[in-house]
Amino acid sequence: MSETFTVPARDLTKTGIPTLADIGDRLRGGAWVFVLLGALLLGLGLVLQAERGWGNLLLTAFNLACVGLGGLFLLAIQSITGARWSDPILKAHRAMPALLPVAGVLMLLLAFGAPVLYPWARPDAASQHLLHGRLGWLNPPFFFGRVVLIFAAWIWAGRRLTQQGKGAAPFILVFGLTFSLANFDWLMSLEPVWSSTILAIYGFSGMFLQGIAIVTISAIVLRRVGLLPAVSKAQNHDLGKLLFAFSCFWAYIFLSQFLLIWYANIPEETGPMRLLLQGRWMPLFYLNLLLNFGLPFVLLLQRKAKTSETVLLATCAILLAGRWLDLYLQIMPPVLRGLGPVFGPAELGGILLQLGLGHLACWPVFMKDANPAQELPQAE
């Protein structure tokens, strides 16, 4: 497919075109504003309503870790399969693992807010009939010890993989175990009585979908500013197919989890699901399905749409919003209960923090990797 793009890439040989470094400089100031404003708003949220503040901090930390892991996972499977199709276009996934240490620090900050979020961290947990048996696994020292171990494994494997290109296969194994553990520990224990064995795969589907969306956005933006001059629409088509496939995968796993809970109707499984299905959380439950599956499915169904940069960018934006909502619906209902969804300073602060930190952590690595002056990556 050698069709031309509607928005042509800029010609780098002309003068007056900003280089990648210029763009980075320009964005850095904005990113710092985002980080400071986000931290301020999140702090304000903590003061106003502690549950929402800590919940959004958990959301921010978890999603930043997921962004890092998404890049790392893409890198690992491409290294294992020896894929070359992605080399010219996917640049962001090498930079994304730089977020893991940041996410780790944020996650450790939760040690101060654990009793607010997690019922098992409260002083009365030992006297609760449904909880006391689980305290051997769910207690603050052991829990945060596991946080440290998990992040250490991720950061170490990420360094090895991004810098030396080694250890992809062992990383996949370690990733499978640690990411499951992270989902069960950090998200599922918000509602310690509830259990879903498929939760880790559900988390993975959302995480990987978000990773593909981010590298797609970066590939399109890079081409538009003129850094990927020889890319044809075939590469966009590949990215579109990946987005479409993993959006369907997310829906498949979502239904796999939902259907069993709905069918069996066991009280301890249905309880938290009922919060979502009835009452004030319900519109968001259906919006989540629409953002993560319904809209991307319709938008990307046609081959023509999968190659269109406008459609891809729109879909990726929808998916990123859907990812935030997906995590919001996993974290907030157990914390806020019947209060219902709220969007305020804490939520906005969390989002700004994610955007700002994402840029500040990833951009330097990205610059080093995609050196714009010397080697322009050439597609066939």
Added chain:
Amino acid sequence: MSSTEPPHRSRFRASFADPEQLLGAVKHLRAAGHRVLDTYTPFPVHGMDEAMGLRPSRLPRACLAFAALGLAIAGGFQIWSSAIDYPLRTGGKPLLAIPAFIPVAFELTVLLAGLGVVASFFVAARMRPRLRVPDLHPGANDDQFILAAELGADIQFPAVARELMGLGATESSLLLDDRFQRGDSFWDRPAGIGALLLACLPAFLLLVSVPFLNRDFQKRNLAWDGGMGAPLSAQAYDASGVLPGGQVLQSPPPGTLSRRSEAPLAFAPGKAEAERAGRELQNPHQPTQARFNRGKLVYERVCATCHGREGDNNGSLIVARGAFAPTVLVSPVVRDMPDGRLFHIATFGGPTKMKGYGDLLSREDRWQVVLYIRELQKAAAKPAAVPAPAPATPTGAQP
């Protein structure tokens, strides 16, 4: 399309050892005004579709149409069978339980889309069993990269052959057979899509007509008795050689409590206890229209099978089958029993055959049934008034 095509031009083939050479040759031939008919390669060569100038495949249209057909059949059939034709409530779920339909709908959508697109491919590519294909080249679809093309206007083959050799061809020759016709496929024509969408129509119509077909979901509107009315499985009142008591229907285990978690009654079964209940218990509920309606519902569902809808054994299935005659509820004997005693019998069972319903009905429902029986007795005492269906004066009399 064939009308615009000049009738006969010479066709030729050329073989290459390398995919890149084939790609170059295809581009060269098309630029020189020849028509490349097809290429035969051991594996898909990247960029060949563009080099040959092939249009995007029309198969996705067939795929979409078949997927829609699968979705319509699966959705329509499940709605028809579980909500209309045989509306049987399962697992406490609604009759139109959409989540339960999703897996089947998904599978059938994928199945029909997959099978349909393969079948469409065979139709479009004119492939059929025992199709005889003359050998184009011994290396075709083996290890050689081969193209078949049609000479451009006013070009002679020897000149082309020399060019092809220069491009790296290992061999080239004119083809004598006229067998590389390429025409429009089924899916290129609007009629193809239309025909398939027409095939989907019955299923779509069924989906659309669901709300109008039968508003009464309690009624089975088709009564073919294909063994459904007389199933082979053991029935509640059949004798059993295995189960305790020699009967299929078993009593709940002793000490069974209602799931409504009411505190146990301070009474035991038996006649003496029933009389004590008659002395000590008062009906805690005042008769209201709502309680009358609820009592009537419970009575007609649970009690009327034996006692009859008016409490006079008239219409009782048990009496009609000649098993035994239950106590006539509107008789003076029952009318003179205190509320508490009736409640005790409803809870623990009667002196002769009646089983207790304490495990089945909530305490409130049992008291409401007692209220309803009182209304039946009042209606029966006045010979002119007809008790059901319209309540005579259920609420107005008492405060």
